Amino acid sequence: MQEFEPATDQLDEAWDAIQHVADLQDAWAAINPQGEQQRLDDQLDRNLVQDSDDEFAEMEVPELQSRQNIHQGDQPRCAIETCDPEITEEQAQHMMRQLNEKQRQVFNHVSKWCDDKARDQSVDPFQMFLTGGAGTGKSHVIKCIQYYAKKVFARMTESAEDMTVLSLAHLGTAAFNICGQTICSGLKINPKSQKEYKPLGEESLNTLRVKYRHLQLVIIDEISMVSTTQLTYIFGRLQQIKGTYTDFGNVSILAVGDFYQLPPISPPTPLCFPHDEILKDIWNPLFQIVELKEIMRQKDDAIFAQMLNRLRERKKKQPLQKTDKELLESRRVEENNLTAPPDALHLFYLNKDVDSHNERKLASLNTEMFTIKANDVDQRGGRIIQVHETPHRTTRADDTSLASYLKLAVDARVMLIANVDVSDGLCNGVPGIVKGIEFCNSQNMPIVVYVKFDSDRVGAKTRTTQFIPPHYAGCVPIKPRKESFKVRGRTFTTTREQMPLKLAWAVTVHKVQGQTTDQAVISMKGLRKSMAYVALSRVTHLEGMYLMDYDESRIFCNEDIEANVAKMPTCDLSKANPLTEIDHNTNFVIAHHNIQSLHRHIDDLKRTQK
Structure with missing residues (x-):
């Protein structure tokens, strides 16, 4: 020891002294900034499991959950509208024939650009914002565009594996809905990135350049939850990947969402608002708006659908229409002796109300309950400092979603709280x-x-690659997961091992965006702007909605949304279909030399007469 470590005691004393005067990672970053950036990129590759939806510190918001009756034969009470990754041409044509007039105009506009781009690489890209209330079929348009764009751009690639269309979303569940990736994993963006854009290291950048060398179109769903920082990083990443300073690296962007729904987490300012804190406002000068207004989700309940449209834009001091007031009050659980189904999805604002409901449901099970304690190990400079018998008491501010103690039982409703494998659907929030x-x-x-x-x-995919006992057929094995984080107020790092699960008979309004449910019990206590509309619009029909703590003053929007959205330029969709400019009072002839399959598409031609 004296020969190989002659100054062990002095080194330990120096190490302890350094911990009190400096942050070692910051010091290393100052000495070797390129090396530190590459280290962060490598860490991001290994552990892109946290979406920034875990930063609702002041709101104490739990994760996404959908509800299903556990008895055999019952249908799920809450469903994620997922996009089939591989659909046949016949299925795709059926989807396209279901498009209403406005949806078809959007599809024609994008498909024409795809055709032009495939013929001429110099065609300018577009930036479109597709919006509309809940249930207007935005996801349906995404599916049609995804299929057509991939089919057209396949001619430009050398391999069928080359990616030409990249679908992104802020949350893992939203990414799974559109068969895409989270923004963080798709473009290697750290969820904790600062406002000032930091370029990607060369090694990681080369990986993305190979992967996206034929990338033509990026679709971003749930754009209302994307922050200015994330959009800045998307802008910069695409410029880096494509090696050009043109807007978004000369890649077209289709942003889809509704600013009347939930805002970003940090800062909680929608993209359509002016942003003085950034050098360049990327959103407002570039994106052109198209709004869908015909509700498709509640098309069998027209009165309910019309009410939702009015509530979406209701101002705080604006009185409710008499019919809307009567409809809402008719669904009050307390006043009308309504009895909600015991397994209906429950929506709350606060985490403590969610926890209370989940604990009651857990206690009602007739199965053995287990309390799983996390394994916490404190580390400093790669060395183990302490292995804890009792785990740290953590909060959402401690940057870990893994619980100190987790209660589980067979037949318990749970959800994943980490992005284990988004491509396989094992993402943060699946129930x-x-x-x-x-x-x-x-x-x-x-x-x-x-x-x-x-x-x-x-x-x-996991079920085909891992052994699963016959009596657990159809199940997915979830194993303990490790996450590193810093306990608030301490300088050392803690590594926690815990099951990435959480009880989830109830959820918060924040995490139900993007889902639909046949039945829901909605507590209006504490709801803030836009939350009531998000909650109410998740239900597919009026009879499935049950209201607790009813308070009509909680139903209001962000009044600045309307003014800021109105400032956006409108996308001109008329050029996509020349037939729309023809005077239909006159006769005209369509001549085409290839009519072999005309009989198969005569219905499509008839639909364009409008």
Whole structure:
């Protein structure tokens, strides 16, 4: 020891002294900024599991959950509208024939650009903002555009694996809805990125350049939850990847969402608002708006649909229409002796109300309950400082979603709280039911929890690559996960091992955006602007809506949305279809030399007469 470590005691004293005067990572970054940036990029590759939806510190918001009756034969009470990754041409044409007039105009506009781009690489890109209230079919338009764009751009690539269309979303569940990726994983953007854009390291950049060398179109869903910082990084990443300073690297952007729904987390300012804190306002000068107004989701309940449209834009002091007031009050649980189904999805504003409901449901199960304690290990400079018998008490501000203590039982409703594998649907927020909990030597931490997810698509790949006992057929094995974080107020790093699950009979309004449900019990206590509309519009029909703590003053929007959206330029869709400019009072002839398959598309031609 004296020969190889002659100054061990002095080094330990110096190390302890450094901890009190400096942040070692910041010091290393100052000495070797390029090396530190590459280290961060590599860390991001290994551990892109946290979406920034975990930063609702002041709101105490839990994760996304959908509800399904656990009895065999019942249908899911809450469903994620997922896009089939591989659809046939016949299925795609059926989807396109379902487009209403406005949706078809949007599709024609984008498809014409795809055709022009495939013929001429010099065609200018577009930046479109497709908006509309909940249920207006925005996701349906995305599916049609995805299919057509990939089909057209396939001619330009050398391999079928080359990516030409990239679909992104802020949350893992929203990304899964459109068969895409989270913004963080798709473009290697750290969820904790600062406002000032930091370029990607060369090694990671080369990987993305190869992957996206034929990229032509980026679709960003749930754009209302994207912050100015994220959009700045998307802008910069695409410029880096394509090696050009043109807007978004000369890649077209289709942004889809509704600013009347939930805003970004930090800062909570929608993209359509002026942003003085950034050098360049990317949104306002570039994006052109198209609004869908015909509601498709509640098309069998026209009165309910019309009410939702009015509530979407209702001002805070604006009185409710008499008919809307009567409809809402008719669904009050307290006043009308309504009894909500016991397994209906419950929506709350605060995390404590969600936890209270979940604990009551857990206690009602007739199965053994387990309390799983997290394994916490403190580390400094790669060295283990302390292995804790009792885990740290953590909050959302401590930058970890893994719980100190987790209560589980067979038949418990749970959801994933980490992006284990977004491409396989194992993303932050997908719901399911615990079917088995297996331990090994330790009775504290299970080696695996078998979860039957509501969607068969979730974990489909995992089920084929891992052994699953016959009595757990259809389930997905969820194993303990490790995350590193800093406990608030401390300088060292803690690594926590815990099951990436959370009880989820109830959810918050924040995390139900992007889903639909047949039945929901909605508590209006504490709801802020836009939240009531988001909650109410998740239900597909009036009879499935149950209101608790009813307070009509909680139903209001952000009044500045309308004025700021009105400032956006409108996208001209008329040029996409020349037939729309023809005077239909006169006769005209369509001549085409290739009519072999005309009989198959005569219905499509008739639909363009409008």
